[in-house]
Amino acid sequence: MKQGIHPEAFPKAKMTCTTCGAVYQIPSTVKEQSVEVCRGCHPIYTGKAQKDIKGGRVERFRKRMAAGHGGLDRSVAGKK
Ligand SMILES: [Zn+2]
Numbered sequence: 001m002k003q004g005i006h007p008e009a010f011p012k013a014k015m016t017c018t019t020c021g022a023v024y025q026i027p028s029t030v031k032e033q034s035v036e037v038c039r040g041c042h043p044i045y046t047g048k049a050q051k052d053i054k055g056g057r058v059e060r061f062r063k064r065m066a067a068g069h070g071g072l073d074r075s076v077a078g079k080k
Pocket of ligand 1: 017018019020021022036037038039040041042
């Protein structure tokens with residue numbers, strides 16, 4: 001290894017998640033760092049994002065059609 005060109009390595013650097021407060025020990029070139037999201041709280045890993053997607057425009061439309069009053073109210077439009 002060439003001398004004087006490599007950064008200092010910390011095999012057990014401290015990484016803190018600012019969202020859920022989890023603390024990890026990771027190899028890094030900085031001793032302490034913080035991240036906004038980690039594997040413990042990111043929606044991709046927790047699966048919460050998939051639940052939030054449900055109940056969108058299509059879902060609301062299907063619910064309205066199933067209830068029997070979708071589209072225009074023709075009883076009002078036809079009267080004079
Ligand atoms: Zn986190």
